[in-house]
Amino acid sequence: MIGLGGIGQRHLRNLRSLLGNDIEIIAYRVRRLTSVITPTLQQNDELDVENEYGLRVFGDLGSALAERPDIAFICNPSSMHVPVALACIEAGCDIFVEKPLSNDLAGLPELQAAIEKHGRIAMVGYQLRFHPCFLRMQEILQQGLLGNLLGVRSIVGEYLPNWHRYEDYRTGYAARASLGGGVVLSQIHEFDYLYALFGMAKRLFSIGGHWSNLEIDVEDIASTLMQCEHDGRPLPVHLQQDYLQRPAYRQCEVVGDMGRAVINFPELSVTLHNFENGTEDQVSYKDFDRNLLFIRETEHFLDCVKTRKKPLVDLNEGMKSLRLALAAKESAASGQLVELS
Template sequence: MKFLVTGCGSIGRRHISNLLTIGNIEVSAHDLTPDGRNKVKELFGINAHENYEDALAAGPDAVIVTTPTNEHISPALEAATAGCHLFIEKPVSHNTEGLAKILSIVKEKGLITLVGCNMRFHPGLKKVKELLDKGTAGKILSADIETGSYMPEWRPGIDYRKVYSARSDMGGGVILDAIHEIDYARWMLGDVAALCCMADKLSSLELDVEDVADILLRFTSGTIAHLHLDYVQRVYSRNCKFVGEDGVITWDFNEGQVGLFSAHNKHWTWFKQPPDFELNQMYVDEMRHFVNCITGVEKPVLDIFGGAEDLRIAMAVKQSAKEQQFISLIQ
């Protein structure tokens, strides 16, 4: 099987490495910059194309799109038109322009697609999902979901002001950047019926995007969830809590554990993640899942249609913050 990775930044290089680890996959790359091409050639010894049309002409079975967010649609559309299966990093795009055309081609050609929301492969959140599906906390009434970290410390040695997350013209901002939380809220709780948001650029960081967002989601089930997203916390934080009629389910990224409180016996049960778990395993599992979807062994946990729904919610969140309005998503 032949894979093409377009966009050779840090996430593109991670996917190349993991694909080579999985084995029995021929990997090539495409990047517009000589530095990007040279880096993957040196690290992995693979062919790296300057011209995207040449890269597609080599006949890849699947294309991995890891360009900046605002540059996802064009290469994805060309790949889909060429009949390639698609993996697109989250979010699908920075707006909905051109998305309907891709969705139409994917449906017409029966292409396999996956959107890169790797948190769906984290053992902690997978355990939370399992407990929710089993009804261990009863009917879920509310949820609190949080993620925050200090952007300048993400990539030592790299000027944070130049990365896509800090720039509105490249699809940055914490709402789109932290779409993982919107995605797994929907994964856990179902369809979103309505929402509202307050968001702004509040810190002294040199950004032109929102760095703090607080979102309220009302689900069709009636559940109300609060999501807090930020670029400003000086200590990394990622956690969630689901409150049910019969108990509470919690997860904390830093603690590496899931908690289940039972209202029946007033007892906490703790589920520790595997002691040898490494973060890259999420990405390996994600890419292996994509390969298995192409071969028909599995079905995508988040295809492009699901990714498009995540984006629709995120864009409504941004609209709510801008217009200071409560927005209904019921169609």
């Protein structure tokens, strides 16, 4: 385990749940914060994370890798992912890297080359690929229930100070440029699932910046229009991201000439509107436990490690969403349209 913040501890809990105590888990830690972060993202100061999960802890990466671990979960700030991932690959580990892969593209070709050279498995943590609402939307599109697609609108907004109540939002990775923060990269899940549904954008234009009173040095809002393709025609895909909405809001609407489908993530529902007969069909997953996304993601990764098959989101797939996000940041900074090859 590399990084034991909220997401690192979630993966740690799930690994113990899936694999029990028969495996040894070690950790490379720098800050050595002791508190346990609960599944509801509360801080329990009465428990010590290292004792709670039976960890052996190392203060430098080389010593941890000298133990020859089989797998590395890389959950430190995104600006630190690539050098750590490369060291793990060269030490013989298969790797699971939390999203995003990085805050830039530096070192990623070398990392991909090392993965191929050493025959390692690498997966990027986009758990929305396992979300039942995403899978239902994917099914609707594959069955052609919307007809010719006309446009897509996706929106995600959540008040940054409410993300991790156990820490000062101003110190977290999402608020700091040096750690790879900003709304575009921190909410990169939307770029990933839009890419998975509609393919790689040909070009995009983005407007955004730090427009609120939040005490951060990164953008807190971004509005990005992407040109994808559907059946040889342009398909406009719009994504709105922000650090400001209360309560949190997350939705995706896809419009075709035969119907409209809407994912409401907070309500765990997908609604299909049929234009021809005026009917509305809603599928609800209201009892779905959010942690199952991470469980299924981890099960998939462990199966890939065992069978050596390609993960659903390997390094190349993970780079697609990163390229989109970085292009959005470039466009917002320059005020120019960005072409994507």
